Amino acid sequence: MSDHALSFMPSEGFRARSKEVVENPFLRKSFRGAMDFLINKRVTQFPSAEELETLRTLGEQIRQYNLANLPSLLVQLEDSLTRNGIKVHWAETPDEANAIILGICQAHSAKLMVKGKSMVSEEIELNHACEAAGIEAMESDMGEYIVQLAGEKPSHIIMPAIHKTKEEIATLFHEKVEGVDYTDNVDELIQIGRRVLREKFLVADIGLSGVNFAVAETGTLCLVENEGNGRLSTTAPPVHIAITGIEKIVEKLDHVPPLLSLLTRSATGQNISTYFNMISGPRKADEKDGPTEMHLVLLDNGRTQAYADEELRKTLQCIRCGACMNHCPVYTRVGGHAYGTTYPGPIGKIISPHMLGLEATKTMATASTLCGACGEVCPVKIPIPELLMRLREESFSEPHANPAMRGQGAGYSRLITMVWQGWALVYRSPMLYGTYSWLASRFNWLTPSNQGPWTTVRVPLKPAPKRLRDLLKDKS
Amino acid sequence: MQIQGKAGQRPSDIYFFATCVIDQFYPGAGMDAITLLEREGIRVHFPEEQTCCGQPAFTSGFPDEARKVAAHQLTLFPENWPVVVPSGSCGGMMKLHYPGLFAGDPARKAQSEALSARIYEFTDFLVNVLGWKPEDKGGDCTVVLHTSCSARREMGVHLTGQQLLGGLDKVTVAQQDHEAECCGFGGTFSIKQPEISGAMVEDKLKSLKATGAERVVSADCGCLMNILGHAAWKDQQEGRKTASLPGEHIASFLLRRTSK
Amino acid sequence: MSSRDRILAKLNAAPVLPKAVPDIASWYATHRFEETTAEKVARFRGCIEFAHAEVYAVTQATWPQKLCEVLNTKQIEKLLVAPATPHGQRATEVLTETGITFRAYDQSIEAWREEMFHDVPASLTGARGAIAETGTLVLWPDADEPRLMSLLPPVHIVLIDVNTIHNTFYEMMQSEGWSGSLPTNALLISGPSKTADIQVTLAYGAHGPKELIVLLMGEAS
Numbered sequence: 001m002s003d004h005a006l007s008f009m010p011s012e013g014f015r016a017r018s019k020e021v022v023e024n025p026f027l028r029k030s031f032r033g034a035m036d037f038l039i040n041k042r043v044t045q046f047p048s049a050e051e052l053e054t055l056r057t058l059g060e061q062i063r064q065y066n067l068a069n070l071p072s073l074l075v076q077l078e079d080s081l082t083r084n085g086i087k088v089h090w091a092e093t094p095d096e097a098n099a100i101i102l103g104i105c106q107a108h109s110a111k112l113m114v115k116g117k118s119m120v121s122e123e124i125e126l127n128h129a130c131e132a133a134g135i136e137a138m139e140s141d142m143g144e145y146i147v148q149l150a151g152e153k154p155s156h157i158i159m160p161a162i163h164k165t166k167e168e169i170a171t172l173f174h175e176k177v178e179g180v181d182y183t184d185n186v187d188e189l190i191q192i193g194r195r196v197l198r199e200k201f202l203v204a205d206i207g208l209s210g211v212n213f214a215v216a217e218t219g220t221l222c223l224v225e226n227e228g229n230g231r232l233s234t235t236a237p238p239v240h241i242a243i244t245g246i247e248k249i250v251e252k253l254d255h256v257p258p259l260l261s262l263l264t265r266s267a268t269g270q271n272i273s274t275y276f277n278m279i280s281g282p283r284k285a286d287e288k289d290g291p292t293e294m295h296l297v298l299l300d301n302g303r304t305q306a307y308a309d310e311e312l313r314k315t316l317q318c319i320r321c322g323a324c325m326n327h328c329p330v331y332t333r334v335g336g337h338a339y340g341t342t343y344p345g346p347i348g349k350i351i352s353p354h355m356l357g358l359e360a361t362k363t364m365a366t367a368s369t370l371c372g373a374c375g376e377v378c379p380v381k382i383p384i385p386e387l388l389m390r391l392r393e394e395s396f397s398e399p400h401a402n403p404a405m406r407g408q409g410a411g412y413s414r415l416i417t418m419v420w421q422g423w424a425l426v427y428r429s430p431m432l433y434g435t436y437s438w439l440a441s442r443f444n445w446l447t448p449s450n451q452g453p454w455t456t457v458r459v460p461l462k463p464a465p466k467r468l469r470d471l472l473k474d475k476s
Numbered sequence: 477m478q479i480q481g482k483a484g485q486r487p488s489d490i491y492f493f494a495t496c497v498i499d500q501f502y503p504g505a506g507m508d509a510i511t512l513l514e515r516e517g518i519r520v521h522f523p524e525e526q527t528c529c530g531q532p533a534f535t536s537g538f539p540d541e542a543r544k545v546a547a548h549q550l551t552l553f554p555e556n557w558p559v560v561v562p563s564g565s566c567g568g569m570m571k572l573h574y575p576g577l578f579a580g581d582p583a584r585k586a587q588s589e590a591l592s593a594r595i596y597e598f599t600d601f602l603v604n605v606l607g608w609k610p611e612d613k614g615g616d617c618t619v620v621l622h623t624s625c626s627a628r629r630e631m632g633v634h635l636t637g638q639q640l641l642g643g644l645d646k647v648t649v650a651q652q653d654h655e656a657e658c659c660g661f662g663g664t665f666s667i668k669q670p671e672i673s674g675a676m677v678e679d680k681l682k683s684l685k686a687t688g689a690e691r692v693v694s695a696d697c698g699c700l701m702n703i704l705g706h707a708a709w710k711d712q713q714e715g716r717k718t719a720s721l722p723g724e725h726i727a728s729f730l731l732r733r734t735s736k
Numbered sequence: 737m738s739s740r741d742r743i744l745a746k747l748n749a750a751p752v753l754p755k756a757v758p759d760i761a762s763w764y765a766t767h768r769f770e771e772t773t774a775e776k777v778a779r780f781r782g783c784i785e786f787a788h789a790e791v792y793a794v795t796q797a798t799w800p801q802k803l804c805e806v807l808n809t810k811q812i813e814k815l816l817v818a819p820a821t822p823h824g825q826r827a828t829e830v831l832t833e834t835g836i837t838f839r840a841y842d843q844s845i846e847a848w849r850e851e852m853f854h855d856v857p858a859s860l861t862g863a864r865g866a867i868a869e870t871g872t873l874v875l876w877p878d879a880d881e882p883r884l885m886s887l888l889p890p891v892h893i894v895l896i897d898v899n900t901i902h903n904t905f906y907e908m909m910q911s912e913g914w915s916g917s918l919p920t921n922a923l924l925i926s927g928p929s930k931t932a933d934i935q936v937t938l939a940y941g942a943h944g945p946k947e948l949i950v951l952l953m954g955e956a957s
Binding site: 028330469475 | 502503507530535544630667701
């Protein structure tokens with residue numbers, strides 16, 4: 001399973017996968033429609049540009065402050081959680097995280113795990129690990145449930161099944177869920193999911209969830225959701241295991257309201273989610289429900305690498321709202337699966353190289369026009385376009401000692417580098433540029449009509465017969 | 477240091493940084509911009525030694541090469557005059573990215589910071605420095621404006637183009653859907669991800685055409701190269717002899733509308 | 737070295753510049769204003785109704801009657817209540833007269849899991865307070881009104897005193913000193929359970945209550 005994760009090369013198939021989607025008018029229209037819907041919902045939540053801007057600045061400050069104090073906050077969080085009766089585990093790799101979780105499951109002879117929505121559990125491919133260990137891992141978020149039933153992966157971090165139509169889901173339920181007739185009525189489909197999953201909640205041995213914010217001072221794990229499956233996963237089974245990346249930490253409880261507001265408004269255009277669940281410990285002696293045992297797994301998986309560099313550290317400010325995906329013209333065209341990574345879209349492009357290494361992700365950063373839509377909507381002001389340029393540099397530069405990233409130079413090509421060096425030679429020298437551009441304009445009839453990828457949907461580029469500098473000379 | 481051209485102060489001289497795309501591919505747009513500025517009584521200086529702002533290498537992950545080219549441009553503007561750039565994207569490079577590019581070179585960093593304050597995108601300069609109000613001398617016409625992502629998000633000058641066109645009495649400015657979305661050019665992106673770039677420009681052209689506008693104008697020739705290149709290709713594919721959506725740099729359009 | 741130590745060592749080795757403490761109080765002071773109770777009630781109600789909750793204005797005297805009406809209208813014959821709470825006690829007194837049976841959450845969930853998961857159509861709980869800005873009910877589940885009480889029954893009825901409505905979540909946690917007193921589970925509820933996971937079409941009752949009914953006490957006395 002770890003082999004699978006590490007040998008997977010998202011870069012390799014990206015173009016082919018995106019071509020497939022781009023050439024499917026139905027998918028194109030459906031992604032566009034869904035993203036427009038989310039974009040418009042977000043707009044209604046931020047009527048005041050001033051409020052949005054100052055709140056984004058505050059969000060950025062909160063995240064940067066907490067990241068600046070990350071190591072001491074992690075220790076504080078560990079102390080608080082331990083005091084609250086929550087056992088804390090640390091994992092450097094997906095393998096280690098899976099081993100910890102499976103160890104807990106096995107200690108309870110668990111057969112069934114229900115999962116609230118957790119992207120980190122996707123990141124470590126926990127479902128595969130459970131399967132291999134003979135433990136049934138059941139997704140309970142409706143979107144995740146649909147995707148799991150179809151044997152697929154989420155295509156959006158907030159809307160996992162956004163690539164599927166209700167008709168496809170109707171067929172899926174009819175084929176995969178016992179005793180279900182075909183219906184494409186969305187309410188009925190959701191009620192089918194509710195019925196199936198409630199039986200799972202009834203008997204599950206383990207509940208697994210992610211974490212949106214972990215509060216160091218109080219030892220509190222916060223979860224944002226609309227469906228109630230997060231609450232069920234963390235309340236109904238006797239054991240609750242939460243897993244989170246080490247960066248999701250805030251020092252103070254009062255850091256939470258601004259981030260929560262930014263998160264739900266940016267993600268789905270809700271002023272708040274239906275549920276905000278703040279868990280500060282397992283069931284107490286006099287309480288009648290809730291898990292009797294709680295664990296938190298803190299995962300590194302490349303985050304310490306991002307942390308080590310002042311610029312790359314900003315990647316860790318992310319609160320996983322998905323707004324960058326919704327607003328990304330590339331994501332809108334190709335959908336989440338084309339990326340081949342757990343986190344797709346702009347945030348996927350900047351975080352995945354730390355998790356998977358640049359060898360596997362070397363060209364991901366090039367799949368962007370740097371249009372800046374992602375950076376503009378990011379609720380915590382991650383400079384995504386700048387980070388994409390940095391990753392391009394890390395990937396294409398000649399491998400050197402002590403690189404900031406694993407796989408630095410993976411995309412290095414002597415030839416391409418020489419082309420750019422040649423370009424720089426010409427463009428830094430007025431004489432060479434003058435000669436080159438003069439030749440290009442005077443011999444513009446030599447311009448090839450086939451200009452490779454450019455001319456697949458465009459007419460060839462042809463220099464004008466006279467350059468601006470020539471026209472200016474003519475004029476004077 | 478007082479920069480000539482700050483609000484309320486009409487500069488007598490400016491530098492014109494044409495950009496390599498205009499120099500080589502859209503010289504007419506450059507001429508029109510210069511003519512328009514000169515008509516306003518401004519002496520326009522075109523440093524002969526200018527080449528390219530360095531952005532292609534910079535955005536492609538080759539900052540060293542970009543730095544070499546940018547260092548050359550830094551030497552071209554000795555006088556304390558505004559530098560007008562008829563492209564939001566090249567202007568954005570010089571205004572916003574040069575100081576960072578030279579972070580490790582104190583002398584050039586200071587130079588680029590000083591230059592940064594003098595960089596103006598063309599439409600921004602017309603509106604906010606010259607306070608230019610165009611006098612429309614043409615007939616009824618519907619146009620649609622495409623604003624580049626750099627002009628919109630880096631330079632924050634997406635309103636000035638609208639304002640200039642809006643000031644033309646007989647020109648109706650059509651509103652396209654997904655106006656703020658990228659046209660799909662993205663420099664080397666169009667070569668590295670041709671399928672996605674192609675899909676984006678296809679959608680952009682559809683939105684522009686759906687407005688029924690007679691022509692598209694933009695203050696960025698990179699976008700025009702992409703959009704008009706695709707429009708012409710589409711015309712060819714569909715056997716049209718005349719352009720179904722002609723387009724030009726906003727400078728050319730403004731000059732024509734305000735000339736007898 | 738353990739994984740913990742290695743992770744912390746890597747983080748500690750990073751060159752990190754100190755960052756200013758974020759000034760959250762002043763953002764709220766300049767962007768969220770104190771409203772009167774009536775304004776807060778209106779804002780709370782507008783928001784939570786927008787999120788598909790049913791809201792009824794009641795008084796200390798009339799709420800039991802409204803409760804019965806709601807149960808009758810929805811043909812609910814069994815209600816989960818907490819007899820040890822004042823509102824629970826009041827409800828049981830009234831319900832006894834109407835023939836609606838009530839059930840108390842008087843044992844740990846393990847003892848009656850099947851019934852709780854399948855056979856409790858509605859519950860009544862109190863709320864610790866509410867938040868006007870977002871139309872949010874704040875519950876601190878406890879031994880009397882445990883966590884699942886507001887989650888498993890398809891209909892959740894909440895009794896809330898208008899005087900406990902705060903302007904913002906931030907104000908509520910500050911004024912009540914939450915950072916020193918959080919229970920094992922604190923909960924914000926802002927509508928019935930919902931999902932838009934199928935073709936961004938909104939559907940209610942995904943996993944939690946399909947209906948959220950708010951008895952807003954004190955509004956129209």
